[in-house]
Amino acid sequence: MKQKRATVTFQPEGIIVEVPLGETILTATKKAGIILTIPCGGHGRCGKCKVLINKGQNSLKGDFHTKTLTLKEIEDGYRLACQTKVEGDLEIFIPGESRVISQKILSDSLPVKMEIAPVIIRQQLTIPQPEEHSNMADIDRLLVEIKKTFPHQQIIIPYENLQKLPKILRKKNWNITLTYQKTSTTKLEILEIQAGQANGSILGLAIDIGTTTIAASLIDLETGERVQTASCVNSQMLAGEDIITRIHYASANFSNLIRLQNFVIKDINNLIKSFDCKPRQIKALTLAANTVMTHLFFGIDPSYIWREPYTPAVSQFPTIQADRLGIKIHPLSKVRALPCVSSYVGGDIIGDILVSGLHQKDKPSIIVDIGTNGEIVLGCRSWLLSCSVPAGPALEGAEAKCGMRATMGAIERVTINPETLEPTFNIISAEKPLGICGSGLIDLIAELFQAGTLTKAGRFTVRDHSRIRKGVHGLEYLVANKEETITQQDIVLTERDISNLLRTKGAFYAGYVTLLKSFNLTFQDVDTFYVAGGFGDSINAKNARTIGLYPDIPLEKIKSIGNGALGGAGLTLLSEKFIDTAKRIAKSLTNIELSKNYDFMDEYTLASFIPHTHLDYFPTVQKLIETGGIKY
């Protein structure tokens, strides 16, 4: 007799879910709250979603399995979660490498001193009661009193606040608390009218929607304090890990687009629920995200953003009432997004600029935002230049053989004994390592180079060593052997991994130089080198400089600004002037297209070495080599 539903048990968590027969294992994992890594968007092409069937069916559908898994894996019981339907009760083991684990997000504090002039203000009022010869409409009576405080402002009262007005006014003897939101310099909109004296903090929400992670910080709009922060995986991951897959998905039809929009809105609502406040206390929301993520958040078609000639639909996003978007904060709150400059330069970069204060400095500074896509800004008070680095996610650990994101199990810091070549490493929140994240890769290359085991071109100078051996992709360095790892497989750094990373860091370096050159500047002219994103804090700046990812400037000029998107979004909540500043920055920022820039191409070729073809560009490294600090 056929079963209609089946139970699926996920190990090692032991989570049991009940699903209708015919659903994919991928869908079942979602129900269990487990997020699998699905780089190909669940189309059976990447093989990354593999899971191990412990008990239950083992039928094999389609030829996706044979194309992505080894025969051994298939025989062992590995299946693609996205291609395998539940046909009966199952017990499934999910290997660590198939999971997306909530990332370590650095949400940094706001700049220390600033004048707080929040967009939300509160006022207590006592209104004279109506009498026989003074019986104008309640609203007019209220407006007369408001005008005494705000004579020059246009006061807007949303319809929802009129509906119950008569009883609210009379409830506490015509004593009320008004909460306004400034919608422009001349307009005040009444957000809330409460009887009597209202208490409780007024909160604002800053949101950073990353391709993989959504981070939120709750800010007290009166004190400027950050009350709480939270982050979660962006559920859009279920529709594809990378941006291109999501654009294709959203482009197919309008309901797909709305589905992606709803994913993030639901994520944001869940983050809101996790905070220790009443959702209605949150009275403003600002979002900072890259151009595609911002489009998806608003449900605006992103089809042409990443297609020549690269036109986003919108750059300055509209201000929308929270309830129209389904965001569960005070329904009349305004939701804003930091503006985007172009297809590649989004609100996240505007946030970086706001937080760094680069747009206010006399001398030029550089911001580098190292994420899935690298962005560089060079500028000062008078001008702003930006470019997107045409580099893959090598620094996110995605391209290396044993690479992974900076999540649980990642090797994030490494030192190598130059004599024995034995490594010592830090692992994020785990005993045993699972892989190597970007900062770990940088450390490894820098340490190996300093130990004299790597050439400028990133080739091993040593072979037949217990740690350096021949692998499938040229020589490789054994970081941890299988006895020490979670996966029970060796963790290695291959020559291919190194050359991938050198290409990426070369693109960044070439980016800095190309921007500087267009104003005839050199690194000597740079006031500060800001590093935005979680990387800024986890990267060993000295090592990053040694391999040439950072330029050779004094370490004290290198500053981490953490999550600039989140910080910048927060600033606009605390002072309305930042909203205008953000728009002004977006308008004045000039983006340079590197992919067809010959200067860039030349610089790129020169920079794909450790630290650079021209050692004299890295005097610090040169000096270390001369003094023997680096064996070379």
Added chain:
Amino acid sequence: MKQKRATVTFQPEGIIVEVPLGETILTATKKAGIILTIPCGGHGRCGKCKVLINKGQNSLKGDFHTKTLTLKEIEDGYRLACQTKVEGDLEIFIPGESRVISQKILSDSLPVKMEIAPVIIRQQLTIPQPEEHSNMADIDRLLVEIKKTFPHQQIIIPYENLQKLPKILRKKNWNITLTYQKTSTTKLEILEIQAGQANGSILGLAIDIGTTTIAASLIDLETGERVQTASCVNSQMLAGEDIITRIHYASANFSNLIRLQNFVIKDINNLIKSFDCKPRQIKALTLAANTVMTHLFFGIDPSYIWREPYTPAVSQFPTIQADRLGIKIHPLSKVRALPCVSSYVGGDIIGDILVSGLHQKDKPSIIVDIGTNGEIVLGCRSWLLSCSVPAGPALEGAEAKCGMRATMGAIERVTINPETLEPTFNIISAEKPLGICGSGLIDLIAELFQAGTLTKAGRFTVRDHSRIRKGVHGLEYLVANKEETITQQDIVLTERDISNLLRTKGAFYAGYVTLLKSFNLTFQDVDTFYVAGGFGDSINAKNARTIGLYPDIPLEKIKSIGNGALGGAGLTLLSEKFIDTAKRIAKSLTNIELSKNYDFMDEYTLASFIPHTHLDYFPTVQKLIETGGIKY
């Protein structure tokens, strides 16, 4: 065995509905689309909802029946629809007097000549396509082109119109049709963006929400033509026939208020469905209604409007997007209401003024709006004065023994042979009469007075006549005997009916005089006497003047403006300047409270005669008496 549901057959229509046991007959009538008259709001107190049970149960619940029906009626099988639950299959006859029948509504043509400058405009545009070195956001590209036509306007693009923008632009090769709505003199909001060249008329909807009837007219915003009109009974009747009952109902709790709001919104949506156009073609809506009805439409608490010191919640109503109210026209259309001046002077009166053009004239004119509540306006270009007549709905036929509204079966015109006292009458849409409506009452009194059978005080001078006899309330005139009527009961005009009507018309006359006196004017100074409302057309102006409801001025100075609320609402759709004019009128209108005005009280006493205590105020009537045209 117990039945769960029962069928109820309504006669004479023969409509059959199936209802759960335990529902009231009143609810069942609603399902059958039959609207009963329920002045007490369905609380069993007025007895007006009585229906005759032809077949089926005849049990009797509660003591409401004995208090409101006669023993004979109960024995005959009459039951209160609101108090009787369905216990099994039933056949029910609904007497005409228990029904509310769709009223005869006069929806009048707009003033002949006016400049049309509608709030909705349409534009065709061709936009240069993006290229490698011109790849700004789609929206910015669009705005550049729009700005060429509207350089000084702020262009607002609602979020909904951004979502699909990229594909719409590209669908017909960057040829599009834009529809804008003017939201202020400096702002244009994009209502719709369509690919290619869009056709079809652009329509606007004018709505008049009366206490009993909702009227709508569909207007072509480009030609100014009225395309279609429709009207229906205001479903709020189900919650009470009169305004006070509805205020109490809405005041009890917020969900009651929203229920009343939803009633009218559903009615309006049904009217929209009845039109021969796509709902999305309707791109603007203006509403004109009295203060309470306007509050209820917006779901704004009306609790204190009719309670001392008479304060409405709102006078200038907000402009709201149609989809926020659930009105099924183009979702981004603006819904506006003509402003209200006070608890008694609503947007309907502002509409009357707009249509009459009184606010533009050099010489003062009068508008009288004879509805459930009488309103009078006196004014000119420089000043505007208004008052509400503290009179019951006598002119709507509600107070007379055989009175009824101007609906099917009502005697609306009467002439009486002065020799035989035999009447001749017109009946609205029926063969046999059901009762007498306001215009019929006026004719009867005027004709009886002219025949010399009534004194100035409204007492019969004749008795022991086949047509004049003694009834329960003094003498009465037999208008139609039971053989001739639908109800098979005599239709009569009693002395009490006459004195009720004289009191009402006296109040109106005293109202005119009181307003005139405050500016030291007389009827000689009045340029035009406008009559607004359905009455204007159906009343015999000469008779109305004979009994003193209208002042004694030349008949050519008396003009009917029909449904001024509907007309005024329509004007604001055709020219934005009328929106401002309406606001200006509302602000400059001074309302005089008559209920405590001594001048008014004195005038009222003098005016409650036919035509007036001082016959010399009515020289035309005086002359007729002197020449024998009126037997007196």
